[in-house]
Amino acid sequence: MSSDFLTIAQAAKLIQKRELSPVELVDSCLQRIEQIDGKINSFIRVLGDSARVEARKAEREIASGHYKGLLHGIPIGLKDVYETADIPTTCHSKIMMNHVPKVDAYSVMRLKQAGAIIMGKVATHEFAFGGPSFDLPWPPARNPWDISCFTGGSSSGSGASIAAGLVLGGAAGDTGGSIRTPAAYCGVSGIKPTFGLISRRGVFILAYSLDHAGVMAWTAEDCAILLQAMAGFDPEDPVSTNHPIPDYCAALTGDVKGLRIGVLRQFYTTDMPANAATCNAIEEAVKQFEEMGCSIQEVQLSPLTEWGACGNIILLAEAYAIHEANLRTRFSDFGEIFRDRMALAGLITGADYIQATRRRRELTDEFEKMMRNFDVILTAVVRNEAPKIEKVGTFSFFEKPLLTMPFNITGSPAISVCCGYTETGLPLAMQIVGKRFDDATVLRVADAYERCTPWRQRRPVI
């Protein structure tokens, strides 16, 4: 059987039955990286030798009856903000080019314990914020569905490498949409779990109170497998939550009958209108959920501009605090997009930040009250399909509020799921958002949708 374009779940089944060897799978991925990555620039560093060593080790372990579970022998990529022992972790920046951590990030350690094989470090926007940039030590990742298009960011390399079938999944991060946007543009699934569910120890963050470690893969089922391995309390991460971790895969029953879905059309039809293709694809998904036995009701929240302002002020102030020292001494070593956005962040005052955190409390209360009547809500991830990469400007981040930011503010689990394609073949997406710590329901709804629609059958031709 060809190992190109297997999902994690499919590969795991074959590996478990010893019909596919981890060595064969890793070799196949490395061959695809060799053939394809020159076009999409998804990798900063390929770890071919160590991946082959780990694959042989996994093969021996499995042959001797020590199968660790669904990630054993599965090739994955790490956004280059996840620290890796003895391997440079650059944040896609000249500033960090020589940074070689001594230990793995806690969540990387957990992935390795689960048997996952690290294929390499993948591209990001500089420090998960400045991109797509052409003045960094590595080029920006490109969209496998059309290499003239933007991947979305900041987990740009994760979205591109998974869509292209170079890896089967990956660990990424999301401050205002950095998992969900590239998932949407690259046509993969990506979940920003509940705040604090995955430890951030050893993950270079963009903004203290908004950053969520999360996962991306081809399907929601694969996201559930990755999340299972990475979620869990870490006493050494101050924001890690000591909350019971359910069996996410067991939650994927395919049955969503009786679930209450709120449709948040206001965000993408009134506040920040999406294009017709996106709106139509989401409406079709709503009909699909009705046919599956869900109850549907339209919901409303405060205007998206208020969520956007609140989130952006917090993000910019917190990010500036992290980078202040280097901005003073090494301003020109940052890429222009990152440093220019950060210079503007320097204009934000303490009072601005406090006002934003006060507003955050109100907005979060409003969202949680609304969610008392729903299991999940459904809205858009982005306003349109992937734009051309050269059209994304320095201040694009500020010009229009992100449809993803509200759920970083609330800390709620939110997944991006492919819900169709444009006439030109670019992916379209919707966002499914749940109650805090109810990541299982979000994954269940996303998985049920993916199972009964044809969108997961199509792959990019590169």
Add this chain to the structure above:
Amino acid sequence: MKMTINDQQLKIIFEQLGLEIPDEELRNIAQGVKFIDEMRSEVRKLKSNSTEPAHTVSFPKDKQ
């Protein structure tokens, strides 16, 4: 809360922040000041008492 500042004033602010920004780049950054203005106006809208940490202070509405 509008920051009606010209390029020269912006340069001074950045100097106070310790940022050395070439003039050409400063003019580009100045294009983004309006976005910061809009966002800070947005977060300064009237809020309920629940957002004051101790839930005690409430200014008369006509003074805000």
